[in-house]
Amino acid sequence: MNMIYSRAVALLAGLFGCYLFFTGFFPVNYPEERNYASDARAPGSGATSPLFSDLGNESQSLENEFKNSAWKPKRLINKLVLMLVDGMRSDVVPYAGQSNSPMPFLSEQLISPTTVNLVAVSQAPTVTLPRLKALTTGGVPSFLDVVWQNFADASISVGDNWVDNIYQSGLTLSFCGDETWLSLFPTQFKRSLGTQAYFVQDYINIDINVTDGIKNELNNFYNDWDVLIVHYSGLDHIGHLFGPRSSLVEPKLRQMDQSIRLIHQRLFSEASDLPNMFMLISDHGMTDSGNHGGPTPEETLTPLIVFSPSISQIMSSETDIHRVNQIDIVPTISVLFGVPIPSGNLGIGISQVLRPLLSSASDWIACMKDNAVQLSHLLPSGPSILEPALYHYRRFRADTKHTDIQYIEDEFVSAMKQISEEAVIRLSNYDLFSMVLGFVVLVPSSLVLLIPPNNHLQLQVNVFIASLSVVTTATIASTTPSPLGTVTIPSIISHCSVCLFLSFLIPVVLRFLRLSNAVRFVHVCRSMDTVSWAVVVVFALSIGSYGSSSFVEEEHQVWYHGMQTVNLALLIYALRTKYGNNKVSKLHLKGVKDVIKSESYIQGLSYYLPILALMALIKLQRLVNQTGNKWLSIPDLGDWLLDNNQSSISIVCILSILVIFLLRLRRCSRIAALLLATGLVLAYCYHASLNILWPHKPTNGIQPITYARCCYLATVIQLIHCLVTFNPNSAINSLLTLGCLIQRPYNMLLLAISVIQSHLIPRILGNLSLATNDYLVTHVYIIMGQVLYFSLGMSNSIACIDVNAIFIGVDGVSVLFGSIILLLHTNYGLLFWYVAMITYFMESHVSFPDIHSCVSHLLGIRFISMAMYFAFIIPLRHHLMVWTVFAPKILFLIIFL
Numbered sequence: 001m002n003m004i005y006s007r008a009v010a011l012l013a014g015l016f017g018c019y020l021f022f023t024g025f026f027p028v029n030y031p032e033e034r035n036y037a038s039d040a041r042a043p044g045s046g047a048t049s050p051l052f053s054d055l056g057n058e059s060q061s062l063e064n065e066f067k068n069s070a071w072k073p074k075r076l077i078n079k080l081v082l083m084l085v086d087g088m089r090s091d092v093v094p095y096a097g098q099s100n101s102p103m104p105f106l107s108e109q110l111i112s113p114t115t116v117n118l119v120a121v122s123q124a125p126t127v128t129l130p131r132l133k134a135l136t137t138g139g140v141p142s143f144l145d146v147v148w149q150n151f152a153d154a155s156i157s158v159g160d161n162w163v164d165n166i167y168q169s170g171l172t173l174s175f176c177g178d179e180t181w182l183s184l185f186p187t188q189f190k191r192s193l194g195t196q197a198y199f200v201q202d203y204i205n206i207d208i209n210v211t212d213g214i215k216n217e218l219n220n221f222y223n224d225w226d227v228l229i230v231h232y233s234g235l236d237h238i239g240h241l242f243g244p245r246s247s248l249v250e251p252k253l254r255q256m257d258q259s260i261r262l263i264h265q266r267l268f269s270e271a272s273d274l275p276n277m278f279m280l281i282s283d284h285g286m287t288d289s290g291n292h293g294g295p296t297p298e299e300t301l302t303p304l305i306v307f308s309p310s311i312s313q314i315m316s317s318e319t320d321i322h323r324v325n326q327i328d329i330v331p332t333i334s335v336l337f338g339v340p341i342p343s344g345n346l347g348i349g350i351s352q353v354l355r356p357l358l359s360s361a362s363d364w365i366a367c368m369k370d371n372a373v374q375l376s377h378l379l380p381s382g383p384s385i386l387e388p389a390l391y392h393y394r395r396f397r398a399d400t401k402h403t404d405i406q407y408i409e410d411e412f413v414s415a416m417k418q419i420s421e422e423a424v425i426r427l428s429n430y431d432l433f434s435m436v437l438g439f440v441v442l443v444p445s446s447l448v449l450l451i452p453p454n455n456h457l458q459l460q461v462n463v464f465i466a467s468l469s470v471v472t473t474a475t476i477a478s479t480t481p482s483p484l485g486t487v488t489i490p491s492i493i494s495h496c497s498v499c500l501f502l503s504f505l506i507p508v509v510l511r512f513l514r515l516s517n518a519v520r521f522v523h524v525c526r527s528m529d530t531v532s533w534a535v536v537v538v539f540a541l542s543i544g545s546y547g548s549s550s551f552v553e554e555e556h557q558v559w560y561h562g563m564q565t566v567n568l569a570l571l572i573y574a575l576r577t578k579y580g581n582n583k584v585s586k587l588h589l590k591g592v593k594d595v596i597k598s599e600s601y602i603q604g605l606s607y608y609l610p611i612l613a614l615m616a617l618i619k620l621q622r623l624v625n626q627t628g629n630k631w632l633s634i635p636d637l638g639d640w641l642l643d644n645n646q647s648s649i650s651i652v653c654i655l656s657i658l659v660i661f662l663l664r665l666r667r668c669s670r671i672a673a674l675l676l677a678t679g680l681v682l683a684y685c686y687h688a689s690l691n692i693l694w695p696h697k698p699t700n701g702i703q704p705i706t707y708a709r710c711c712y713l714a715t716v717i718q719l720i721h722c723l724v725t726f727n728p729n730s731a732i733n734s735l736l737t738l739g740c741l742i743q744r745p746y747n748m749l750l751l752a753i754s755v756i757q758s759h760l761i762p763r764i765l766g767n768l769s770l771a772t773n774d775y776l777v778t779h780v781y782i783i784m785g786q787v788l789y790f791s792l793g794m795s796n797s798i799a800c801i802d803v804n805a806i807f808i809g810v811d812g813v814s815v816l817f818g819s820i821i822l823l824l825h826t827n828y829g830l831l832f833w834y835v836a837m838i839t840y841f842m843e844s845h846v847s848f849p850d851i852h853s854c855v856s857h858l859l860g861i862r863f864i865s866m867a868m869y870f871a872f873i874i875p876l877r878h879h880l881m882v883w884t885v886f887a888p889k890i891l892f893l894i895i896f897l
Contacts (some may be wrong), residue, residue, distance in 0.1 A: 004357065004447060005404055010449050014441075016223055018438065019403035020435075021439060024434030025435055025890060026887075055399065062790035064450060073339070074338045075338040076338065080227050080337075081278045086284075087236030087292065089244065089285035090302055093117070095107070096117075105257050106260055109260075113175075116306040117305050117321055118305070118321065118322050120301075120323075122300045124293070126180065128284070131284055135326065136342075136740040139159065140345065160343075161342050164243075166227060166337055168199075173228075174225040174228050175189045177193070177233065178233050180233060200683065203235065203238045203252070214263065216229075232259070235256070236286070236292075241688070243288065276776055277310075279304070280309070285299045285302055289800075293801065294797035294884070295862070295884035298633075304324065304329070308353075311356045325580075328348050328350050335354055341374045364407065368416075371412075372419075375416050376418060382419050421699055424634070434872065443864075443867045447833065449857065532776055535779040535783070542865070547887040549886065559786040563787050622791060624747070624749060625634060629797065634847060641746045651751055657680045660755050661677055672733060683707075683737060683741040686707035686708050708808050712738075738824065750791055773852070774850055778861075781836065785832070791829070796888055873886055
């Protein structure tokens with residue numbers, strides 16, 4: 001068995017280990033659909049809820065609380081209009097009576113005591129599909145829903161939700177807006193008008209169609225629907241395309257204000273036996289760059305404004321706006337229509353909305369009690385947490401005159417919050433065995449990819465592959481159901497296979513640690529130069545940073561400062577190479593002046609200037625895009641270019657394209673140079689046709705989609721030219737052409753900087769005689785890939801994903817094409833430098849086995865980094881920031897592989 005075959009098996013094994021960990025960390029567990037007719041929580045039902053099955057004697061006690069309740073669920077409102085404005089942040093809502101607001105009608109209504117102005121806090125991931133599921137079920141959104149939103153074509157399982165409950169009760173629902181609702185609820189709406197919300201380049205017609213649908217529904221006001229759901233997407237599309245500070249945002253807010261006026265005037269124009277209600281909400285906000293998905297306040301704080309003539313409240317100042325959880329809307333709507341609260345709900349009814357509609361304070365306390373008992377279903381310790389509040393409630397039932405109602409309300413709220421917080425942790429149903437098994441498989445896979453070709457390691461590799469096959473077979477067998485219960489024969493085989501795997505692995509580790517290998521390891525460490533030690537320290541620090549949520553959020557700082565540390569090590573190494581260790585170690589200020597006056601000073605500049613230029617370019621890279629979380633709101637160079645006139649950004653783009661072309665020209669044939677020039681010009685014309693760059697208007701009438709498709713064609717032709725001529729430079733040219741097209745225009749500056757750096761690094765390593773150290777070169781290119789990845793605006797937050805890229809050059813939604821473009825856009829920085837590394841090796845006439853070893857080493861570095869991250873995640877899986885910080889990075893790591 002040769003080394004190439006062993007590494008191929010190790011690569012597949014590593015991917016298999018990632019798959020095991022992924023399935024264990026992201027289990028797909030949707031609540032089962034409930035039989036409404038036999039629901040134990042429905043009024044008058046004598047059935048016992050299966051959710052109480054593990055609560056013992058306390059189960060019957062809690063069931064009796066419903067039967068003995070003084071308040072029975074009943075319908076409290078006549079009609080409800082739920083208007084959702086996608087991507088609307090809470091800070092765009094005007095304050096009451098604001099005179100210069102783009103939403104004058106809303107500002108005027110906020111003065112009224114019949115309007116409740118709240119801020120709803122959503123949970124990550126702040127993406128439409130998981131947020132809609134949370135808004136209808138009251139449960140914890142899944143990160144896998146982010147994947148399903150982009151790849152699922154059929155209807156998606158939701159679980160118990162208020163939409164189904166209202167539909168099952170015989171009421172009528174209508175819908176206008178984002179067709180994601182129709183994927184979640186394909187049969188529940190009597191009438192529906194779905195819009196293709198994924199096509200973000202349409203932010204005008206999509207909302208006009210929704211408004212037309214609203215007008216049609218309001219014409220059937222008297223006897224047709226009970227709930228009307230409206231979902232506008234135009235504001236979110238503008239954010240993705242141009243950001244929340246775009247001049248297009250204010251006209252869009254005026255349009256939303258007109259829709260609010262239309263619904264408000266029509267809904268409350270006629271009297272009815274029960275009051276009508278109008279809710280204005282949003283699923284999520286957006287960052288200052290226009291994206292969303294993360295846990296920042298700009299993404300999680302959304303408006304919740306309720307209009308109803310039955311509400312009468314004391315007005316408060318702007319600073320007193322109360323915050324609620326976004327999922328609190330779920331039990332609130334359920335109580336408003338007298339239907340069961342969804343079984344997986346973690347929300348708490350909103351008192352500002354419900355309490356004015358109930359006839360007495362005792363009804364409100366009873367309503368809270370039912371909400372609390374529903375929450376206790378989700379936690380084995382729920383009944384004991386709820387018992388003190390229920391004790392005071394029973395005393396209140398016995399003597400309503402001498403009981404403090406506010407105290408009882410506070411007791412229920414405190415108990416419900418505690419249950420909800422603990423239930424969120426309990427609902428994170430990790431498969432610990434799969435997570436550990438994935439880690440165990442991934443570690444030796446990484447070692448096989450990292451080790452250099454050596455005959456004395458072949459036995460260990462063969463043992464690893466043989467034991468891996470046992471683990472794989474047993475893991476597949478462990479998924480087979482068996483009638484023997486939880487302790488099944490396949491599970492026993494699976495656990496025994498892990499022990500067998502470890503029994504093979506331990507002798508391998510011991511052989512590596514024997515004395516002769518230890519002496520060899522010490523000798524290798526002593527022979528390492530300054531640059532190699534700097535690289536080792538950078539990678540060690542990057543792995544060590546995985547244990548802190550703050551470092552994961554600000555991972556870009558590790559790579560920025562890490563590459564500058566490597567550059568400093570290169571500078572020190574250059575000084576030692578040129579002037580000797582003794583002179584450098586005793587260098588004082590006077591010695592520096594002597595060096596400058598020496599004859600070799602000019603010659604020495606060729607050693608130092610490229611390193612200093614590389615350091616300066618990395619500093620410039622950091623200024624283009626702010627990333628991470630802590631300093632994300634600080635204006636950067638990209639913001640300055642966008643906020644200024646078109647002249648500044650156009651000049652930057654033109655100069656960047658010229659630098660790219662001139663530097664690549666000497667490494668390309670005439671055909672390749674012509675293809676590159678054509679692609680770069682087409683990319684510029686595409687952005688110019690969108691009125692982002694010069695000229696202001698396309699003079700020839702060519703549409704942007706035409707330029708984009710021609711640019712894609714130029715990219716494909718360059719790839720074909722690369723395959724035909726076996727010249728990797730054409731692959732770099734195709735990446736540069738694609739990058740100028742799909743990246744934001746000002747990021748062309750980063751592409752030009754990267755091209756300059758790709759010319760400087762080989763020169764630096766060659767001057768210092770380090771170019772022959774293939775593994776050092778590999779590590780330097782890996783670090784540079786990380787630097788470009790983060791400097792393009794990427795981070796470990798889903799909010800950094802720019803979905804606008806998938807619609808460049810298309811006039812509809814293509815799942816396959818959009819997914820490919822999104823992957824290329826997200827991982828562009830890494831891909832550019834990995835291809836540049838292979839190009840460097842091929843131009844340096846490195847043999848194929850050595851190139852194969854370097855690529856294998858690169859994959860081994862990626863795998864060992866993932867393995868170490870998994871090792872931190874396993875004990876931190878119940879960390880407070882696991883879903884907002886740690887989980888998104890796992891998605892990015894898996895997606896890149």
